Amino acid sequence: MLIAVLTNAQQLKKANAEDIGLFPQRNNHRNTLDLSGIWKFKVDSLHVGEKESWFNGLSKAQSIAVPGSYNEQLNGIRDYLDLVWYETETYIPKEWKDQNIFIRVGSAVYHAKVWVNGKPVGYHEGGHLPFVFSVNDHVKWNEKNRITIQIENEMRVDRVPTGNSNGAFSSFPSANYDFFPYSGLNRPVWLYTTPKKAYIKDITVIPNYQGTTGSLDVKVEQVGNAKKGTVIVSGDGKEYTQEITFKDQLANAKISIPNVKLWDLENPFLYNVKVVLKDSDIIDSYELETGIRTVSVNNKSVLLNGKPVYLKGFGKHEDFPVIGRGQTNPVMIKDFELMKWTGANSVRTSHYPYDEEFYRTADKIGFLIIDEIPNVGMFFDDSDQNIETRQRISSNMLKEMYTRDKNHPSVISWSVANEPSPFAKFGAGKETDKPVVVGKQKLSELISIIKKLDSTRPALYVSVMGGPESWLGISDYIAMNRYYGWYTNVGNIKEGVRIMKEELEKTYAKYNKPIIITEFGADAQAGMHSDQPEMFTEEYQKEFIKQYLDLTDSKDYVTGMHVWNFADFKTGQGIIRFGGFNYKGVFTRDRRPKASAHFLRERWNDKTNKKNY
C-alpha cells in the first residue's frame, strides 16, 4: 500500500511557470471549457485521502461552489486550513479528440495536487497564481471524466506568505500577515485545447514609441515545428502585418505603427495583436490586446509616456462576505467604479496577484497597477533553510506573475515583497546584523530576477515602518507603508505627520529617488463619530488621510499616495482586530462610503490642486 502511495506522489509533475503565459482562448483552432459550478468537497483532517485513493471518487462529499473560498460556504470550517478535496465530473466534447488538452487552475491556496480519472497529473505550490498541466494521456471519451484537486493550506513558517512564525503579528489563524488565509479554489478551473501539430505557447509583447511612431516587439514561442507565422496588429482602423520564421521554436516580429495612439489614463487605447502559426495551412492562432506606453522613473516621479504621473489610489484586497477571496466579477467591476468615483488612478494588488479579469479591466478603463507577489511579512532571522525555501518560492512566484501579467499595459511596476523585516518581530537592527545583511541581499536578488525578466518596468519592495533604512535604496522608486499617528503616536495625528515629514525629507536627501506612500490610514468604524477626531471614528480616519495628503502635496518627489485600504476586510482574530476585521477601508466591506471616501473624492478631483496631474 505504502509503495503504491509513493509511486502515485512521484508521478505528480511539478507545475512549470513557463506554461501559464496564454489565458485559455476559444477560436477556430482552440477551445475552452469553464468548470465553474458546484463541485464535490470533502475535508481530510486525518490525512487518509491519498491512502484511501479518494482520487478514485469522493464518497459522502458535500457540495461547494467554485470559484470561491471554502471557509465561509460550509458550516464549521472557517478556520480549517488543512487538507481538503474537490471533485467535479465532465464530458469532454468529442471534437477535442485530435487536440492537446490542458487543465488550468486559476488559483488554489496554498498547495494543490491534481488527478484526472484517478491518474496523478501534477502539483503546484503557492496561491493566487495559475498553473497548467497537460491531460492528454488521462482523458476518456464518451464517458464522464473525473477531476480531483487536493488542497492544503497549513500555516507554515517556510511558506510564502509565512504562517506560524511566532512573528510580530499574533492572530488566529496564525498567519504572519493581516488578511484572512482564505483557502480553496478561489478562481475558475478550465479545460482548454491547443492544436496537436504545433501551437503557440507564449507571446511577449514589448511596446515602445519614438515621436509619433509606435513599435511592438512581439516574441512568439511555439511547441512543435511550424516553419512560419504571421503577426497582425490592428485596432486603429489599419492592419500592420509581418511574416515570421521560426528558429528553435522562437520567432520575433517588430511592428512599426505610424501615428501611434498611446495608452494613457485619458485614452487607454488598445491594439489587437494576433499571432498565426502556419505551414501550408493555418495551424493555430491567438489574439491578445495590449497598449503602447512606456513607464520610467526620474529622480522625482514615475513617468507614463515620459510625463510624470501622480499615483492616487489604494491598496486593497480580494475580499467579500461568504465568497472570501473567490473570483467575483460584479464586485471587481464595482470596485473599479468606486475607485474611479474617488478620483483614484492606481492600485497595488496587495498582497498577491489578483484574478486575471482585474488586469484586463484595468487595461480597458485606464488604471495603473503595482503588481505584487504574496511575499508578505517576510523575515530573515530564522534558519538558513527556511530563508532559502521562502526565497525559492518567491523567485518562482515572480516568474509566474511576470509570465501571466507581462502584456498588460496597466501593470506599471512589480513589487517583490510587502513589509519584509530583518526580524520576525520587526525592528531595523544594525547595518552589520546578519538578518539585515541577508535580507538586503535576498530582496536585491528578487529585484534583479524580475528586472532580468522585464527591463521595461520599475521594480520595488514595499518597506515597513521602523525597518532598515539601508534597504530603501534597492527599489527603483521607494515605497513606504507608514502609520505614524496610528500604530505610533496614537491619537496624535499632528505629531505623526511631523515624524512622517522628517522621514520623507531624510530619505529623499539620501536616495534622491521618488517616493510613494503605499500605505497610510486609520481604522474607522462606519457610523462612529466624534466632534474632535478620535481614534476609530470616521472623523479621525478622514483627518489622518487629509493631514498626510496636505504634507505630501508639498513634496514634489512624492510620486503617489495609496490609502490603506480601499474597503474593510476580513483578517484573523486578534486583540487589534475587532470582530476579525481590519477597518481601515474608506468603504465598508459591502462598499458603502465612509466620510473619508467622500473627502478623497473631493480632494482627488480638485483640478486646482497641483498634485492632480
Ligand code: GCB
Ligand atoms: C501594513 C500591512 C497591511 C496591514 C496594515 C494594517 O503595514 O502591509 O497588510 O493590513 O499594515 O492595517 O495594519
